[in-house]
Amino acid sequence: MYKNIFKYDDMKRSEHMAVRTTVGWYFWTHQLLEISGPDVTAFLDYMYPNDITSLAVGRDRYTTMLDEQGEIIDDVVIMRMDKERYWVSTLYATKTDDWWYFHQGNFNVEWREITDEWEMYAVQGPKSRDLVESLVRDSVSNLKFFAHMDTEIDQMPCLINRSGFSGEKFGYEIYIHPENRDALEALIKPAAEKLGGKEVTEFQVMAWTLPTEANYYYMRDLAHTNPFETGLDKNINWKKEFIGKEALLEIREEGPTREMLGFEVPEPDIYIRSKQYGGPGEPVYLSGEEIGRVSKLVYSYMKDVNIGYILAQKGKLHVGDHIQIHGYEAVITEKNWMN
Missing domain, CATH: 3.30.1360.120 (Probable tRNA modification gtpase trme; domain 1)
Known part of the structure; x- marks a missing residue:
């Protein structure tokens, strides 16, 4: 067993x-990049959809980073150290370095990795x-x-x-x-x-x-999704230009096709494959129809129950719905198990 x-x-x-x-x-x-220069604020404001211009010295801001299709390729915390100097905390410094390099254009900025410091x-x-x-x-x-x-x-x-x-x-x-x-x-x-x-x-x-119980994502949870699907669209500043904006505007107009939902499995001893371990995750069924995949499965020590995320077809599931995953019964819940 x-x-x-x-x-x-x-x-x-x-x-x-x-x-x-x-x-x-x-x-x-985490891996740290320090970036500075006369155009550093404008550059970061273009790289990331959240508002960087209004970030005060001594404050931080969470934001996703998007590709041209509007998909999330990283999520970071940006810390403003001085007027023209920032730290960017990421788990993927090498990928970020490449992304910045290929999109630097005429922005007058320079950066280096300071993780070892x-x-x-x-x-x-x-x-x-x-x-x-x-x-x-x-x-x-x-x-x-x-x-x-x-x-x-x-x-x-x-x-x-x-x-x-x-x-x-x-x-x-x-x-x-x-x-x-x-x-x-x-x-x-x-x-x-x-x-x-x-x-x-x-x-x-x-x-x-700890983070899943509080509805925090790990980057692997966000891979191949867009902010509308994961509920991170509230962090977008639509008044500026940023990479992925055109694609996101189309998604906003048409509506996302998927959404990230919470779920619980009451049975304690289960075997359910999820995306966090690699692969696409276990199929999720409603009345025999596959409607999504398991993105994450962990355990809530606050609730003493198996919990996780499902990336499902938009509008197919609602809180309280019962679903089947690998022969187990699960129920759709809110994505927060802290209370």
């Missing part, structure tokens, strides 16, 4: 719930502010969501960014130079334990269970 790789894993459960109930910390450096630690959960506050020289109590600041931890220069991939109201990212990594860990570990928290070591918790 197939055993659920999440439900019965006490380590995954304890690390996940530490983030939800107290605080969890983990090392997970920084290490990033996530500190997430209800007590994350208490943990970070106990470490930093300057208080983070007034730091807004998607804002960052320079400070020090035990005389080590660092950047604190109020952000995260867990869905928690309070979450921070600590950027520090690699030579200070061990010293920082030596401080974070006892500070977290004092608050009843712990280190998160399971990648599936960092990248799958």
Whole structure:
């Protein structure tokens, strides 16, 4: 009999719930590109559909990146460091570098990868502010969501960014130079334990269970979709020009043909293939008709049930509908399992 790789894993459960109930910390450096120049804001505003021009120094913005067909090819966080300098946090720096190079045109910008110059630690959960506050020289109590600041931890220069991939109201990212990594860990570990928290070591918790439970996407979930299908169209600034705009306008006019939906499978021990493991994902059936594919399947430790995303034909399914996936019964739900 197939055993659920999440439900019965006490380590995954304890690390996940530490983030939800107290605080969890983990090392997970995304790839970073630093881009600057006289035309840098205009260039990024053309590369990405979200509004970059209005982004203030010291603030961040999430946005997708699209190809000419309007399909999502990356999703990033853009951090404005100075008037003419930005950091772009991505998991695909090499692809982004190529994309920028082939679309630079006459924009006066230059960029370089700075991933090796920084290490990033996530500190997430209800007590994350208490943990970070106990470490930093300057208080983070007034730091807004998607804002960052320079400070020090035990005389080590660092950047604190109020952000995260867990869905928690309070979450921070600590950027520090690699030579200070061990010293920082030596401080974070006892500070977290004092608050009843712990280190998160399971990648599936960092990248799958925590974000999915809060309706956050991983880039693999978004591959070969457009913003209308995934509910990310609200982040588009239609008043400007950007790559993929013409295709998206056609989709907006005609309406998307697919949509990303949430689902639950009540039976605990299941075997359902999803796109996150490679391949197209298990077919989804309604009254014997295939209407979509499973994009992601994980586990909600908050709800103690299997959860995930389905990319289905638009308008075929509604919350509460019962469907069949690989012989199991599932139900369509909202895409948020935090409450």
